[in-house]
Amino acid sequence: MNKKRITLKEIATELGVSISTVSKSLNNSPEIGEETKKKVVAFAKAHQYRTNTIALSLKNRKTKTIGVIIPEIVHYFFSNVINGIENYASQQGYNVIIAVSNESFEKEVLQMEAMANGFIDGIIISLAKETLKKQDYYHLQETMAMGIPVILFDRVTSNLSCDKVVVDDKSGAEAATTFLINKGRKKILLLSTQDYLNVGNHRTNGYLDALKKNGIFPDNRLIIKCNDQRSSEEEMVVLEKQIEALIDEGVDFDGVFAVNEIYLAAALRVLRAKNIKVPKEVSMICFTDGVISRYTTPRLTTVSQHAEEMGITSAELLIEKLEDESSMDKTITKIIQCSIVEREST
Amino acid sequence: MNKKRITLKEIATELGVSISTVSKSLNNSPEIGEETKKKVVAFAKAHQYRTNTIALSLKNRKTKTIGVIIPEIVHYFFSNVINGIENYASQQGYNVIIAVSNESFEKEVLQMEAMANGFIDGIIISLAKETLKKQDYYHLQETMAMGIPVILFDRVTSNLSCDKVVVDDKSGAEAATTFLINKGRKKILLLSTQDYLNVGNHRTNGYLDALKKNGIFPDNRLIIKCNDQRSSEEEMVVLEKQIEALIDEGVDFDGVFAVNEIYLAAALRVLRAKNIKVPKEVSMICFTDGVISRYTTPRLTTVSQHAEEMGITSAELLIEKLEDESSMDKTITKIIQCSIVEREST
DNA sequence: TATTAACACTAAAACGTTGTAGTAAAATTT
DNA sequence: AAATTTTACTACAACGTTTTAGTGTTAATA
Numbered sequence: 001m002n003k004k005r006i007t008l009k010e011i012a013t014e015l016g017v018s019i020s021t022v023s024k025s026l027n028n029s030p031e032i033g034e035e036t037k038k039k040v041v042a043f044a045k046a047h048q049y050r051t052n053t054i055a056l057s058l059k060n061r062k063t064k065t066i067g068v069i070i071p072e073i074v075h076y077f078f079s080n081v082i083n084g085i086e087n088y089a090s091q092q093g094y095n096v097i098i099a100v101s102n103e104s105f106e107k108e109v110l111q112m113e114a115m116a117n118g119f120i121d122g123i124i125i126s127l128a129k130e131t132l133k134k135q136d137y138y139h140l141q142e143t144m145a146m147g148i149p150v151i152l153f154d155r156v157t158s159n160l161s162c163d164k165v166v167v168d169d170k171s172g173a174e175a176a177t178t179f180l181i182n183k184g185r186k187k188i189l190l191l192s193t194q195d196y197l198n199v200g201n202h203r204t205n206g207y208l209d210a211l212k213k214n215g216i217f218p219d220n221r222l223i224i225k226c227n228d229q230r231s232s233e234e235e236m237v238v239l240e241k242q243i244e245a246l247i248d249e250g251v252d253f254d255g256v257f258a259v260n261e262i263y264l265a266a267a268l269r270v271l272r273a274k275n276i277k278v279p280k281e282v283s284m285i286c287f288t289d290g291v292i293s294r295y296t297t298p299r300l301t302t303v304s305q306h307a308e309e310m311g312i313t314s315a316e317l318l319i320e321k322l323e324d325e326s327s328m329d330k331t332i333t334k335i336i337q338c339s340i341v342e343r344e345s346t
Numbered sequence: 347m348n349k350k351r352i353t354l355k356e357i358a359t360e361l362g363v364s365i366s367t368v369s370k371s372l373n374n375s376p377e378i379g380e381e382t383k384k385k386v387v388a389f390a391k392a393h394q395y396r397t398n399t400i401a402l403s404l405k406n407r408k409t410k411t412i413g414v415i416i417p418e419i420v421h422y423f424f425s426n427v428i429n430g431i432e433n434y435a436s437q438q439g440y441n442v443i444i445a446v447s448n449e450s451f452e453k454e455v456l457q458m459e460a461m462a463n464g465f466i467d468g469i470i471i472s473l474a475k476e477t478l479k480k481q482d483y484y485h486l487q488e489t490m491a492m493g494i495p496v497i498l499f500d501r502v503t504s505n506l507s508c509d510k511v512v513v514d515d516k517s518g519a520e521a522a523t524t525f526l527i528n529k530g531r532k533k534i535l536l537l538s539t540q541d542y543l544n545v546g547n548h549r550t551n552g553y554l555d556a557l558k559k560n561g562i563f564p565d566n567r568l569i570i571k572c573n574d575q576r577s578s579e580e581e582m583v584v585l586e587k588q589i590e591a592l593i594d595e596g597v598d599f600d601g602v603f604a605v606n607e608i609y610l611a612a613a614l615r616v617l618r619a620k621n622i623k624v625p626k627e628v629s630m631i632c633f634t635d636g637v638i639s640r641y642t643t644p645r646l647t648t649v650s651q652h653a654e655e656m657g658i659t660s661a662e663l664l665i666e667k668l669e670d671e672s673s674m675d676k677t678i679t680k681i682i683q684c685s686i687v688e689r690e691s692t
Numbered sequence: 693t694a695t696t697a698a699c700a701c702t703a704a705a706a707c708g709t710t711g712t713a714g715t716a717a718a719a720t721t722t
Numbered sequence: 723a724a725a726t727t728t729t730a731c732t733a734c735a736a737c738g739t740t741t742t743a744g745t746g747t748t749a750a751t752a
Contacts, residue, residue, distance in 0.1 A: 004492065004493060005492060007737095007738060007739090008738065008739070008740095009738075009739095017701080017702085018701070018702045018703075019702090019703095019738090019739085019740095020701080020702060020703075020704095020740085020741080021700085021701060021702075023738095023739070023740060023741090024701090024740090024741095027740085031699085031700070031701075032700065032701075033699080033700055033701080036700080036701085048488075050459075050462070050463045050464075051463070051738085051739075052404075052463075052464050052737090052738050052739070053463050053464035053465050054400060054403045054404045054409065054464045054465065054737085054738080054739095055404055055464075055707090055737070055738035055739040055740090056738080056739060056740085057400045057707090058398075058400045058401055058404050058706095058707045058708070058709095058737090058738080058739080059706075059707050059738085059739055059740060059741095060707085060739090060740085061707070063400065065443075065465075073425050073428055073429050073432070074422065074425045074426050074429055075425075076420065076637075079419050079420045079421075079425050080420050082419055082444070083419050083420055083446065086419070086444065086445070086446050087446075090445065090457070090460075095443055095445075095460065095465065096443065096444060096445070097411075097441055097442065097443050097444075098428070098432065098442060098443075098444045099432070099436065099441075099442070100429065100432050100433075111436070113396075114436075114441065116396070117396045117397070117398075117399050118396075118398050118399030118400045118401075119399050119400065119411075119441065142394075146350065146351060147350060233640075261641075262641065265641035266641075268643070269641075269643055272643050290637075291422075291636075291637060291638055292637055292638060292641045294579075295607075295608065295611035295612075295615075295638045295641075295642060296641060296642060296643070297614070297615055297618050297642070297643070353707095353708060353709090354708065354709070354710095355708075363731080363732085364731075364732045364733075365708090365709085365710095365732090365733095366710080366711085366731080366732060366733075366734090367730085367731060367732075369708095369709070369710060369711090370710090370711090370731090373710085377729085377730070377731075378730070378731075379729075379730055379731080382730080382731080397708085397709075398707090398708050398709070400707085400708080400709095401707070401708035401709040401710090401737090402708080402709060402710085403737090404707090404708085404709080404736095404737045404738070404739095405708085405709050405710060405711095405736075405737050406709090406710085406737085407737070693752100694751105694752085695750100695751080695752075696749100696750080696751070696752085697748105697749080697750070697751080698747100698748085698749070698750080699746105699747080699748075699749085700745100700746095700747085700748100701744105701745085701746090701747100702743105702744080702745075702746100703742105703743085703744075703745095704741100704742090704743085704744095705740100705741090705742085705743100706739100706740090706741090706742105707738105707739090707740100708737105709736100709737090710735105710736090710737100711734100711735095711736095712733105712734090712735085712736105713732105713733085713734090713735100714731105714732080714733075714734100715730100715731085715732080715733095716729105716730095716731090716732100717728105717729085717730090717731100718727100718728080718729075718730100719726100719727080719728065719729085720725100720726075720727065720728080721724100721725080721726065721727080722723100722724085722725075722726085
């Protein structure tokens with residue numbers, strides 16, 4: 001049954017013409033006479049000729065494929081970004097290869113090398129936590145040196161000179177905090193991450209700035225920086241304990257701003273257990289407009305990072321670089337603005 | 347700066363030997379003298395020679411790449427499956443290309459054709475809702491006829507003869523329903539989907555069977571088949587209204603079994619609004635062990651479909667087919683057993 | 693009528709590999 | 723010393739395309 005794929009050569013011998021004639025006919029070249037063209041095209045269609053992309057790639061030295069490396073795929077933000085990339089790319093005739101670093105430096109390097117070894121024209125990547133901590137960007141520099149364009153998104157570094165797409169974390173955090181302040185909240189609990197993650201860092205700064213601009217003196221007891229290692233399950237238990245302890249110690253707060261959904265969901269659980277009313281007594285907001293926010297009770301007000309837009313923008317930037325030689329020199333950084341999605345928790 | 351990639355030919359001229367010698371040296375062939383080998387290997391390393399995978403693919407007629415087509419990527423189950431596929435595949439030296447059909451028949455066909463046009467050795471796919479409704483599998487048959495192995499997972503059809511990986515939906519649903527019955531519940535609300543989705547269909551049957559085996563007569567008012575078109579946001583509003591109406595009409599139930607997380611989350615919201623205690627008054631369970639279940643209050647008891655395992659199994663099946671010619675004839679269907687993850691809602 | 697232009701096609705190289713077959717020179721055997 | 727084997731290489735085809743540079747015919751021009 002295996003009807004295998006037919007090649008130009010086979011069509012040529014079958015039809016008694018040369019390979020070039022077949023190729024040119026199929027590409028509708030004016031060099032070939034109308035009759036011959038028709039004959040070839042008809043035969044090709046009848047035998048379901050499909051041009052072999054690999055041979056083409058070899059010849060053109062481009063694969064029309066872009067590689068994406070993300071820290072995690074089971075993740076609302078990242079899967080949305082991919083969605084954006086995939087949509088734009090496939091619409092532009094590009095394939096998308098996905099690789100997952102699992103937040104590991106080593107795996108990121110491996111995946112990057114595998115991709116750079118052919119098969120992709122350019123790379124879109126969000127750095128693994130480990131890479132950010134290590135600050136070792138040799139693999140990226142190598143790839144770029146080979147003439148493969150790299151676009152960094154979300155988890156970026158200033159140590160690399162390439163196109164970047166970032167969320168305006170700081171002003172998003174500032175807006176979120178200000179949003180709570182405008183609702184009359186003054187004692188706002190911040191649930192953030194360790195500082196080496198620029199994301200957490202920027203958001204913490206935005207929070208601090210908002211307080212400052214509103215003349216509120218920050219209270220260190222109200223700033224929790226979660227130690228986000230691996231398993232988010234365990235992490236949550238620890239965080240819940242911390243918040244519980246805070247309440248038990250009598251540290252008072254009337255607002256919570258978390259740098260992601262799950263931190264806020266954890267806080268919500270604790271408040272519920274302590275029978276504290278949300279949003280009446282405590283108003284809550286967080287980054288990442290994901291699934292969780294839509295299904296808790298009350299639903300969570302969030303700061304949307306427009307993940308899909310980030311994906312599209314990254315893909316645009318990359319494809320622009322791939323198709324327009326002259327764009328290779330300049331490096332652009334696109335900043336995606338956040339927006340607040342108000343739900344029931346504020 | 348562009349140090350481009352060095353080729354065998356360049357190494358050869360540089361070192362004054364033939365291309366074959368270089369190739370063989372790098373592949374550590376016994377045909378080549380030790381000294382020459384050393385020289386070549388050293389030179390190659392110094393210039394960071396990387397073998398061009400595309401040329402290799404053309405030569406070997408295999409790409410070491412597998413294509414995955416899923417209906418949606420921003421989806422806990424599917425992204426987990428991909429995770430499984432990616433893990434196993436990359437461990438076996440395979441790349442993974444992802445494409446999204448967005449539940450559209452047309453896009454599925456397009457993506458499939460793009461993939462089949464070279465670039466992939468085999469395909470793992472979960473069918474789009476539209477395809478299932480249309481029952482048109484010509485594109486899949488074509489691909490298989492071309493000698494490209496296809497593995498179907500989760501959303502499968504009996505009209506195609508190929509390897510399949512499915513969840514034991516029926517017995518999972520039966521187990522879930524029985525689980526509620528064993529907790530003393532008799533009036534169990536079922537939140538399912540339209541029947542053309544075999545998933546919803548099987549789960550409904552499992553529910554029905556469980557009732558039967560326990561001598562409970564099914565109550566049609568307690569079976570809601572959601573009309574799951576596009577936007578899940580709107581869908582939820584409708585579903586919530588339906589459940590609310592049910593309660594207002596005085597239709598009584600003490601358990602809820604939903605075929606997915608979000609239906610159960612919606613139900614939970616309604617019960618909360620009506621001040622009905624979970625799990626005291628109503629016990630709840632659902633399919634899909636996703637993120638939502640972990641962050642609602644109470645956390646939801648779920649039926650895990652072991653998405654990652656499905657991914658791994660699919661990849662195993664495919665790679666087996668790719669590497670072992672003789673396995674091409676037989677078709678296997680692997681059934682992944684579900685398991686119940688008990689949390690706070692029961 | 694001789695030259696040129698247009699037409700309809702073909703040959704061959706190139707993209708980067710690998711593997712088969714071939715070839716000198718050196719080493720071994722008879 | 724001649725025949726054979728071994729060693730250490732090289733040439734070349736092949737994978738499936740596209741493209742450049744031809745090559746005969748026929749038609750148009752001088």
